[in-house]
Amino acid sequence: MSNEQYLIVSYFFVGVLSIVIAMAAYAFLRRPLAGLASAFPNRNLASVLKKLFPAGLVLPALAGFLSVSYQSCHQSYESIIADRSYLVGKNQQQISAICFFLMLAVLGWGVVVLLSLVTQPKQPGPGADGEPNRR
């Protein structure tokens, strides 16, 4: 495989990999988030959170992948494809950036869930007639 072929194949492979990693994180967190959302009295908020969650993981992963540039220091295309180890290093940087952006996204979703929990009105206790429990 020539270096140019390697560049094309690896670029699209890592691009697809970014989506796969994001979807794996989504699959791992989907059920607990859905369970949490179903506990919210506000159905619209629950629906919005559940629908935005996959996008909120896939987009940061793609942003991480796209944030790595091959043309640093104004290198020409010929000099980029001349060195296979440079291409491998860039692929590793892309995967590293994907993981970093996804890590930030997971933390960000933690904050979103926290805010959703905090802003929910108190649920009425069992046996109460719509009145919140008071001590």
Add this chain to the structure above:
Amino acid sequence: MSPQNLAGFVILLALSLALTFAIWALVSKSLEGLLNQALKLPDGTTFYLRSFLIGLLLAACAGGFGTTFNFKPSDPFMEYVWRVAAGVQEVCQFFFGFLLGYLILITVLVAVLRAKHEQ
């Protein structure tokens, strides 16, 4: 990638994952108890525990993949060791950043929800 470079990379990744699981084993039980106490929602506990594990794994991969091994087979052994050490340092930085963010998040969560439950 030469076999030596590949071996260096695999060792770095293995060390990163070992660190991840060491932190997980150390913290997961107490964190689960704390979340159960603060959230009072089993799904909430699962969500934050899984977020913690995913965040640790992503931090390990971000640090591990961020280090490139492009030595020649004739390069001395210690060059590989220093590169692995540099990689572990990067992994530790990512762990530090993630743990800091997560701890702030959990502290705010516990403080705010405790105040809410006491109302």
